[in-house]
Amino acid sequence: MAFQNYRWGTAGIGGMFGLSMTITLFFPSFDFRSAESTWVGLDKSMSNGRTIGFSYEDPTVTGQGKPLTVILNKDPKTGATIDPPVRAYVYRPGTPFASPLNHPDNLGPTVKRLSIDKGKIDQAVKAQGAVFTINHADVNGEEWAYAENASVTRGWTVDAALSTAGDANTKYVGRGKSIYIHEGCWWCHTLLPEHTQDWQVFGTPPYLGDFNGEMPTAFGSDRKAPDILHVASRNSSREWMMMHFFNPRLVQPNSIMPRFDYLWGRVDVNGNPIDFSTWRKEYTAYRKGERPYPPEVPEYARNAEIRALIDWVLTSLK
Amino acid sequence: MLFKYLFAKNEDIPAGSATIFFGFSSILWFIVGTGLGSFNAAKLAFPDFVTGVEMFAFGHMRQVHVLAVILGWISMAFAMTMMYMTPALGNTKLWSEKLGLWTAFLWNVGLGTGLTLLWCGITSGREYSDLIWPVDLVVIFGVLLPLGINVWMTIAQRRTQGIYITNWFFGACIFMLITTFLVGNSPELFNLTGLTEAYLTFWFAHNVLGLWITPVAAGIAYYVLPKLTGNPLYSHRIGHLHFWSIIAFYSTPASHHLLSAPLPEWLKSFASVEGVLILIPAVAFVANILLTMKGRWSMFVENVETKFTITGVLLAIPLNMQGGFQQTRAINWYIHGTGWIVAHAHLALLGMSSFLEVAAVYFGLQQMMRRKLYSLALANVHYWFFIIGFCTYWISMTIAGLIQGAGKIYEVPYIDVVIAEHPYMIARWVGGTMVFTGNMIWLYNMYMTAREGTLVPKGRYAHELAYER
Numbered sequence A: 001m002a003f004q005n006y007r008w009g010t011a012g013i014g015g016m017f018g019l020s021m022t023i024t025l026f027f028p029s030f031d032f033r034s035a036e037s038t039w040v041g042l043d044k045s046m047s048n049g050r051t052i053g054f055s056y057e058d059p060t061v062t063g064q065g066k067p068l069t070v071i072l073n074k075d076p077k078t079g080a081t082i083d084p085p086v087r088a089y090v091y092r093p094g095t096p097f098a099s100p101l102n103h104p105d106n107l108g109p110t111v112k113r114l115s116i117d118k119g120k121i122d123q124a125v126k127a128q129g130a131v132f133t134i135n136h137a138d139v140n141g142e143e144w145a146y147a148e149n150a151s152v153t154r155g156w157t158v159d160a161a162l163s164t165a166g167d168a169n170t171k172y173v174g175r176g177k178s179i180y181i182h183e184g185c186w187w188c189h190t191l192l193p194e195h196t197q198d199w200q201v202f203g204t205p206p207y208l209g210d211f212n213g214e215m216p217t218a219f220g221s222d223r224k225a226p227d228i229l230h231v232a233s234r235n236s237s238r239e240w241m242m243m244h245f246f247n248p249r250l251v252q253p254n255s256i257m258p259r260f261d262y263l264w265g266r267v268d269v270n271g272n273p274i275d276f277s278t279w280r281k282e283y284t285a286y287r288k289g290e291r292p293y294p295p296e297v298p299e300y301a302r303n304a305e306i307r308a309l310i311d312w313v314l315t316s317l318k
Numbered sequence B: 001m002l003f004k005y006l007f008a009k010n011e012d013i014p015a016g017s018a019t020i021f022f023g024f025s026s027i028l029w030f031i032v033g034t035g036l037g038s039f040n041a042a043k044l045a046f047p048d049f050v051t052g053v054e055m056f057a058f059g060h061m062r063q064v065h066v067l068a069v070i071l072g073w074i075s076m077a078f079a080m081t082m083m084y085m086t087p088a089l090g091n092t093k094l095w096s097e098k099l100g101l102w103t104a105f106l107w108n109v110g111l112g113t114g115l116t117l118l119w120c121g122i123t124s125g126r127e128y129s130d131l132i133w134p135v136d137l138v139v140i141f142g143v144l145l146p147l148g149i150n151v152w153m154t155i156a157q158r159r160t161q162g163i164y165i166t167n168w169f170f171g172a173c174i175f176m177l178i179t180t181f182l183v184g185n186s187p188e189l190f191n192l193t194g195l196t197e198a199y200l201t202f203w204f205a206h207n208v209l210g211l212w213i214t215p216v217a218a219g220i221a222y223y224v225l226p227k228l229t230g231n232p233l234y235s236h237r238i239g240h241l242h243f244w245s246i247i248a249f250y251s252t253p254a255s256h257h258l259l260s261a262p263l264p265e266w267l268k269s270f271a272s273v274e275g276v277l278i279l280i281p282a283v284a285f286v287a288n289i290l291l292t293m294k295g296r297w298s299m300f301v302e303n304v305e306t307k308f309t310i311t312g313v314l315l316a317i318p319l320n321m322q323g324g325f326q327q328t329r330a331i332n333w334y335i336h337g338t339g340w341i342v343a344h345a346h347l348a349l350l351g352m353s354s355f356l357e358v359a360a361v362y363f364g365l366q367q368m369m370r371r372k373l374y375s376l377a378l379a380n381v382h383y384w385f386f387i388i389g390f391c392t393y394w395i396s397m398t399i400a401g402l403i404q405g406a407g408k409i410y411e412v413p414y415i416d417v418v419i420a421e422h423p424y425m426i427a428r429w430v431g432g433t434m435v436f437t438g439n440m441i442w443l444y445n446m447y448m449t450a451r452e453g454t455l456v457p458k459g460r461y462a463h464e465l466a467y468e469r
């Protein structure tokens, strides 16, 4: 029997597996490399920072070392009104840059050229921090989005950008995405409306360039709950989100979503301790019909994890 | 009890120690894994069951269940079978019993650490490769590579001329698994992003399932069944058709998991076609094993290891029929991301694969401890709990998946789907809990076997002896 000759056998295994890896890994890598980043891709990767998930800067996956997304309606340098408001991504000194800012190849050939020639992203220095934004340019009659280092092109400094935006317009998007991963929301929700259906309710499926620079993509494989890629365009109410996360059964009696009340932390917005056990007792009484109303959901503290999560849902999932 | 051998001289360690260490570890992980599964199932049926505690939130527990059963139960059972089948098939001794013991020890410690971290939410956020990269490196270099070296060296040292099909599977699959781990985790090591990362995640997931869990399980059946029945394997040529077509076809269709993501169209079409070709190894395997049973079908009823093995092989039929066709675009759009897939995953892992491994662990532990199974009755109870529990799980989740699929294409409000699925979620929980209960009975049975099982005389097989109880 020819196959009993193990030298041929081992060579055969190596060869076949090598061929299979060539077809399934090497060939597609050309397609992946030529994907041009869209506005969505730029927005996601710049607000997520270098990587979500375990990393040097964030070993506990709780959102340390992430940039801040700010909504600016005034120019931080000149004070001139900006209408409509723009998003900017504030990297405080030492915050690791998003992967496409370090490796512009991840943006795709055209966007890379624009981001370096016009956007000057190669001039940003991690130790000094930088403010990035997304701009648009015309290439052969088509509109392209590219990343811009606003610290160089417009003189926006980190401090000026943060103080212009103020707390209300500072969104902890990167930290919120970390919590999405940390809490395993993606075991129930997907971030991927499908091509074949889903358009009416869940919205447009993502485009090819929507993922450039995102890590991990975590769009989920298993749906036990609505797709939330565009949830903020269906429902943008912060109060609804608050009640829903504290106890989904407050707004949707048949929901199987877990309660995420522990993301509120120990204290509420005024620094008073949150009394979860009393809240639960009152809630049980309400479910039994002994109370006409459910108890109030506490207002979360400014730096609570739930704030970052809701910021991410309402800012990023449009 | 086996820890004392970790620092003994290799020659002083009794043959079979590594098998026994791996065997009992795998049963323990099986109990942990199915226990977590049943806990998760309870949470999906009754969301306010143990609520508001971060550590017991569904999103923290689900991946721990999946990896505990895949890397703890299934893979350790594989290692256990390798520790006794590879030498037996080469008519030799295990290359290093001590390395085997250390592998088992490190595996338990590494997996325990990795899963604890995952449980705390410290994850890479990538499905199936959720373990963070330092733990991945421990798995690759502390566990898989030593296991591979032990198996490859034992094969090289064999005192038979040819290499039996089981050993081809073992040797090749460990090699491909190590490669898959290295390549599949490269996004974490080198911060690869975007679609590359998404694709590599599922390339990893697909290959772990297709180049490790199903083929090694099949390789095990190729050993266990001829041993039990005394019939030679029906056809070595068909066995090799199976082996080579696994390597050629099973390693390519990774992107059929991502048919709705914006991957290159050629890649998706290629994957769908290659995916259907998976039916070749599947049919070869099932036919080969069932024909080996010729004249021995009474053992399906009488002998509990045969019962497990044949059940596993019969479950491979619906498994591969589903697998081959559900990944074509014509069908995938309906069932993608629904409970159907969960049912299919459990058909592969809890059905086909686990049944084959349970048989091999029963067989190998008796063989290596030289003790006859303590109680046939308990083993049969285990079997029936397992099969009824599994079928309940599978059928209820398949129905739930079809409901979800219909809800998806008609775009009904999602909450109505959640309500409609509720009874099936309860059924799944009941079924899963039966499997879990059966496993505890199994552990007790194996523990009593180690202590009180009838001694098996040299040169005999445990299954040849009559039961005393």
Ligand code: HEM
Binding pocket: A187, A221, A222, A224, B033, B034, B035, B036, B037, B038, B039, B040, B041, B044, B062, B065, B066, B069, B070, B073, B074, B339, B341, B342, B345, B346, B349, B350, B354, B428, B429, B431, B432, B433, B435, B436
């Ligand atoms: C050896 C036995 C088992 C193996 C190998 C196994 C494997 C898996 C795998 C691979 C998944 C992921 C499925 C997917 O994403 O498509 C999963 C999910 C799950 N398993 Fe298991 N499982 C086993 C036993 C059990 C048992 C006994 C239960 C108890 C009910 C259970 C309950 C679950 C639940 C609730 C999920 C989550 C499903 C979902 O996300 O909808 N599993 N398991």
